[in-house]
Every structure is written in C-alpha cells, then in structure tokens.
Amino acid sequence: MLSTLDPIPLPLTHAWLQAWWRAFSINMQLEFRCVYIEGALVGVAPLVRVRERYRGVPVTLLKLAANGHTPYSSIVVDSAVIGRDREAVLGLLTQLSGDEVGLFFKIHQNSDLKRFLLDRSIPGHNRVGEKPSLYTPVIRIDQPWEAFYRSRPRKLKKSLNHKLNRFGKNAGFSIHEEVISSPDQDTVRELVEISANSWKATVGNDLRSNERSRRFLYNLIESFGPPGLVSAWIVRDGERPVAFEVHLKYDDIVYPIRADFDESYKAYSPGSVLEYTALKRLFEKGLAKEYYTCADDYWYLSNWTSEYQSYCTVELFGASPKLRLLYLLEYRLIPILKRFLGKRAKQRRRPDGQKGE
Numbered sequence: 188m189l190s191t192l193d194p195i196p197l198p199l200t201h202a203w204l205q206a207w208w209r210a211f212s213i214n215m216q217l218e219f220r221c222v223y224i225e226g227a228l229v230g231v232a233p234l235v236r237v238r239e240r241y242r243g244v245p246v247t248l249l250k251l252a253a254n255g256h257t258p259y260s261s262i263v264v265d266s267a268v269i270g271r272d273r274e275a276v277l278g279l280l281t282q283l284s285g286d287e288v289g290l291f292f293k294i295h296q297n298s299d300l301k302r303f304l305l306d307r308s309i310p311g312h313n314r315v316g317e318k319p320s321l322y323t324p325v326i327r328i329d330q331p332w333e334a335f336y337r338s339r340p341r342k343l344k345k346s347l348n349h350k351l352n353r354f355g356k357n358a359g360f361s362i363h364e365e366v367i368s369s370p371d372q373d374t375v376r377e378l379v380e381i382s383a384n385s386w387k388a389t390v391g392n393d394l395r396s397n398e399r400s401r402r403f404l405y406n407l408i409e410s411f412g413p414p415g416l417v418s419a420w421i422v423r424d425g426e427r428p429v430a431f432e433v434h435l436k437y438d439d440i441v442y443p444i445r446a447d448f449d450e451s452y453k454a455y456s457p458g459s460v461l462e463y464t465a466l467k468r469l470f471e472k473g474l475a476k477e478y479y480t481c482a483d484d485y486w487y488l489s490n491w492t493s494e495y496q497s498y499c500t501v502e503l504f505g506a507s508p509k510l511r512l513l514y515l516l517e518y519r520l521i522p523i524l525k526r527f528l529g530k531r532a533k534q535r536r537r538p539d540g541q542k543g544e
Contacts, residue, residue: 188228188263195438198257204233206406207252210399222276232262232280241288241513249283250290256403258442258481259498260293262300277303288510289503293320296497304501314504314511316518321498324488326478332470343490347463350456357455359425362464367419368412370405374419377428385447404445411435420465422457430457432465439476441469
C-alpha cells in the first residue's frame with residue numbers, strides 16, 4: 188500500500204517501525220491493525236497500547252507508534268476506498284474500548300484521519316480534543332543553489348557570512364560527508380562522542396547517556412545503512428569530532444534525523460556552518476527533491492524556507508466515568524483556568540508593560 192503513495196511516508200515503512208519498536212517498546216504492547224475488503228488489504232494502523240499517567244491519573248493509552256524521534260505519523264487507507272466504506276475502515280483502525288484514551292500524535296492538519304477523528308457526529312467521538320504539534324519547515328530542492336540562496340533573507344546571508352568567516356579562520360576545521368553502513372563504524376562512535384559533549388548531555392538526552400535514542404539510531408543504520416541511504420556530515424578540528432548531522436535519504440527526500448555539536452565550540456557556530464554546507468551540496472548534486480527538516484518552526488530554520496507542513500495531536504477519550512472526567516478537566520476546565528489566569532496576569536501589568544507593585 189505504501190508504494191502507491193507519493194512520497195512514501197518514511198515513518199510508516201516496515202524498516203522504520205521495526206527500528207522504532209526495538210528501541211522504545213518497553214512496557215508497550217504492539218497492535219498493528221489491518222483491514223481487508225474481500226481479501227484485499229485496504230487499511231493499516233501502527234498502534235501501541237501502554238499504561239501511562241494522564242494529568243497524574245493512570246490510564247491505558249492506545250496510540251500511534253510515534254514519539255519525539257518520529258517526524259510525523261498517520262494511518263494508511265487505500266485511496267480507492269471512498270464514501271461509507273472509507274469511514275468504516277477509519278473506524279476500525281481507530282476504534283477504542285471504553286477505558287482507553289486514543290492518542291493520535293503528529294498527524295497532518297489536513298489529513299483524512301484528523302477530519303474523521305474530530306467529527307463529533309460519529310458515535311464515540313463526542314469526547315475529542317485537538318492540540319497543536321509540529322510546524323515543520325520544508326526546503327524544496329528544485330532550482331540551482333545560487334538562485335535559491337539569492338532568494339533568502341538578507342539577515343540570513345549576513346549572519347552566515349559572519350559565521351563562515353569566523354569558522355574559516357581556524358585552519359584545523361574540516362567538513363566531510365561519510366556514508367554509514369554499520370553502527371560499528373568509527374564514524375558512529377564519533378557521533379556518540381560529539382553528542383556526549385553537547386548541551387543535550389545536561390538533560391540526559393545525548394546519545395551516550397540515552398540508551399534508547401542511541402539504540403534507535405543504531406537500528407536505523409542497520410536497516411537503511413547497507414543500501415547506502417544513511418550518511419553523516421561531520422565537522423572536525425584536526426582529529427577531534429566537533430559537530431554532525433545525520434541524513435537518511437528515502438524516496439528522494441533527505442531527513443536530518445539527528446544533529447549535535449560540541450558545546451565547547453559554540454563560538455564557531457559549527458551547526459549552522461554544517462547545515463549550510465550540507466544544504467549547498469544537496470542543491471549542487473541534485474540527488475534529492477526535498478530537505479525535510481524533522482523539526483519545529485525554529486527561528487534559524489524559518490530563514491531557509493517559507494514552506495511548512497503542519498501537524499497536530501488528537502485525543503479521543505473512552506466512555507468510562509474516569510475518562511469522562513479527564514476529558515472535562517483537559518478540554519473544558521483547564522482552558523477556562525488558563526484564560527482566567529492570563530487575564531489576571533495582564534491586569535497586574537502597567538500600561539507601559541512593566542509589572543505593577
């Protein structure tokens with residue numbers, strides 16, 4: 188089914204889902220739903236069931252197999268299935284029991300799935316809520332680099348010129364792209380070393396201390412590395428690794444799935460220089476049609492493009508008394524409290540913007 192889609196959604200491929208499951212499945216139960224019509228597969232949904240706390244209350248979540256490492260997620264229904272049959276397939280793929288919360292994480296704002304879930308006329312959908320998720324910058328590679336770079340904001344080019352000049356004054360710096368086919372390569376060990384020296388180490392999210400994140404990267408390399416789909420752009424200062432950006436290329440789209448830099452080199456802006464160099468090479472080679480940033484709308488990315496993919500999270504609550512109360516708390520009471528507290532905060536400020544006594 189995925190082969191009929193354009194582009195093929197990387198996070199829904201067997202290789203990606205297997206890598207994800209092997210890294211993050213602790214205490215989870217896999218539920219891969221498939222729907223058939225007259226023996227033909229017409230719908231799939233990669234789901235997991237897990238016990239977690241929602242606002243401190245223990246609940247059973249039925250959610251898409253996705254987390255912070257996943258660029259986006261969804262379910263797939265054959266485009267040939269339309270009308271009531273399509274509604275029925277979507278219903279089977281998203282059906283909950285009365286004591287479950289459905290968590291549909293990072294789904295597209297314009298997707299059929301979102302429209303279906305938010306349709307309160309469907310039985311069981313009267314306790315549903317939507318929250319914003321990622322607003323991901325996307326860079327189309329469809330013109331010469333010179334034309335693309337010329338169209339970028341002046342402030343970006345001015346900032347980059349300053350960073351490139353400062354970076355170039357250190358004769359020891361070098362930048363290379365290296366193909367990664369196995370997690371046993373020395374290059375991969377360098378990635379872990381760089382990450383361990385990054386700011387992420389202070390919050391336990393670097394590749395050395397976060398075993399699950401490291402395992403996921405290794406799994407992706409094992410799955411996509413042998414065909415030559417994984418590469419790493421690396422900055423070195425002499426022999427010392429300083430910064431990296433890992434690319435996974437799939438169906439003509441480049442996904443920068445991980446990037447870190449050594450915090451002690453922050454003054455040289457190695458991450459910005461590396462991203463500039465990698466993007467320039469992608470345009471010059473013309474071997475991909477898109478650079479999908481896998482990130483939110485960070486200010487440094489917004490200067491590179493004006494095109495975005497917008498995602499949201501939809502939560503569907505079962506009919507048990509506990510979940511009814513949780514829904515009322517989350518989508519009725521808490522929004523009222525936030526508005527009230529926001530008004531109170533504004534009232535405490537003076538007209539000139541300074542806080543009152």
